[in-house]
Amino acid sequence: MTALQNIYWRKIGVIGLLRLFTGVAQFTVIILVTSALTLQDVGSYTLFTIYLNYTAQFAGFSFYTYFVRTISTISPKELGPTLYQIWIALFFTVGSTIFCMCILVWTGLLHISNIFLFFLLVILTVFNTQHENFLVAVRAPVIAAFLLLLRSCWVYVALVIHYLGFFDLSLEFVYQLWIASEAVAAIMILIYLRAERMLPTTVHPIDIAWIKRGLCSSLKYTVLGFLLILTVSSQRVFLSPYGGEQYVGIFHFFYVVSVFGPNLVEATIYAVLLPRIIRATSEAGHVFLPPSFRIMGFMLAINVVGLGLLYLILPYAFGFLGKVELATHFEVIRATICFALLYTASRGFHYQLYAAGADNWILGTYTLSALAGCGTSYLLIPKYGLTGASVSLVFTGMTMLVALCLPFVMRLNLSLTGRTTSR
Template sequence: MLARNFLQLSNIAIRGLTLVSKFLLIFFLARFLEPAELGIYGLLAATVGYSLYFLGFDFYTYSTRELLKRERHEWGALLKAQGALTLLLYVIFLPLLSLVFIKGMLPMKVVGWFFALLILEHLTQELGRLLIAVSDQLFASLVLFFRSGVWAVLITGLMFVEPDTRNLDMVFGAWTLGSMTALLLGIYRVKRMGLSGWRQDVDWSWIIKGLKVASALLIATLAIRGSFTLDRYWFQALAGLDALGAYVLFMGVCMALMSFLDAGVFAFIYPGLISAYQRRDPVGFHQGIRKLLLQTVGLCGIFSVVALVAIGPLLAWLGKPLYSDQRGLFVWILLATVFYAVSMIPHFGLYAQGRDKPIIHSHIASLIIFILATWIFAQAWPVLAVPLGLCVSFFVVLCWKTWSFFRLTPAPYRLFQS
């Protein structure tokens, strides 16, 4: 028990350092770059994040459950099959993603950085998910630290002491170097696991079966994450590229909450929920859901209070009136993020049971609701329309998933019982 607590504390500490690094990066970028440049950084980061789903096809949602159900000597064959699928998806989607530049959605000057970061981010993301699935959360945190933390600290320090480095090329170069280091670290760890089954032929029937499961979840993921990508492009259209810099800054601060929850709460609890349900252990499942509820709500509350108190002095430190003028956006972005975070409680409860339909339906509905709500709000409040649309969308998702969890979960597994 002591060793487990130490492991979780170490994991949270590493993830905490990663979050602090990302937090410092976004604020130093806001201080040292022009708002329009920060806007471009936000657009590229959001587009890379969204494009990852096409390269991965959300196949991990199927492969993770399969790994946890199989003996370890079978894992090599499963990972080899997933690797074959990844190569096929690269061949299909990498050429198609060039349309982002052909259509002028992103400037051509960042095309090389985009594809380099996209591939590195995808590979390191999949390795991190594998390490989490096999309960190697500490090493998964180390991979994430090199992927998102170390390079942010280094480039922040460099920009602070050397004004000539205050440009997007230096930022993207440091990001690429960090992701490459994380990739090598993850590969090393997987090789040390000594998995067998690599020499088996690729099981295409297993891949096809997985695609049927994952494709439905992919549609749901593309819908919910589409809101986090479309929002930046829509906000730019409504308020301009300079104001988008403020939106990217505030969204970066608020999404630190999700990163912390992923690291300190979700990564530890959801594999146990899956295992408890597979073992038909209602007591273990009930305890996991209760822990998930208390830790998620608690962290949301603490984060919200600290963020609301600190945002004023931080904006004053930046010394750029544009960001302070747009401060009204922050409260609504924070509220939307909290709705999204709390909705992950019933989300993982449903996912652990293999009840994917409510997740899929709610996510598809969320994008439709976001588009309609934002369009309506844009008629009267164009600058606030996007964050208000996110609030409405994620509140509906929260209600939908909560109701579905209590409706579909067998009585002994429910959090509250009559």
């Protein structure tokens, strides 16, 4: 192995470790909130974060999907002026956030007492997300991964505060810690950009045409991101008016503990292998690549074992959490585990289609999945509560998997009938 390869794999290892700690923080927060607060508080926190994700996706407009491609083709001297145009584009975030907040408050989904905290979190989340992608584009992925971890450090601070008994945790205090963590990350971003001489040094003319192209180009990815969030969250949103925030908290707890492992495995494996899959797909000229499906099978096998152990071990954790209601509704985890496996199985097809540039098929898939999730939630949850939400989640996962694998099944059938040309 050459020295260059050694550096590459060390960098991948550092990024993987930073992402591991970030993932653990995202898992730890639900354990912390569940043990320290009531299940109703867990439900309130869940809905707050879901609406935050909706708003951040809409307000941020996935603009990074445009400027990341632009940055890769410009000289270092042009980074400052380009970043200036990005900042101008991000002013849309403020107006979009206020618009979304008005809708959420008007519909009663967001309590008016949380408006200021919600606004700050959306603005900081969008700012940090866009700049992390900027850093990845300028070949600083380790810094970007570190900043992502820094944004999650509030969880570890809250954990220490709670278990050492410094303060009694409350939802408001949790949100304040979260804002502080995001603010520190934003300051660190500006410090790093200044140190690397990437910050704009003068006021530049606003390039309306460039910003307009970027907003139009990223529209598809904004819709796709929104549909992805809606696909995996519709059951919890519909549970709120019909089952109450306590049911939302119960369902969210089982969902998070089920998808944590699969998400971590996916992030670790595909962070390394996705560029290779894209290159192999481009060279092969088609998307039916057995090696990538072997990777998917390996991921599925790991998750089957991990989720099986989770199913056996989790009941013993209910005493530690002090929540009898979780044991009462333990059957929900069967649905969340089933969804986690369906989701894992679908990711290989998703990345193959992504590598082949089949964006329209992916967009259609998640549109169908979101409709399936919302439709079944609307029909089942009012009558069957948590059971209806569980059935809806599994049906959504099945819809996603079938829609994503359909092009490959069609290709396989053509191959078996001998109607395809030689590759």
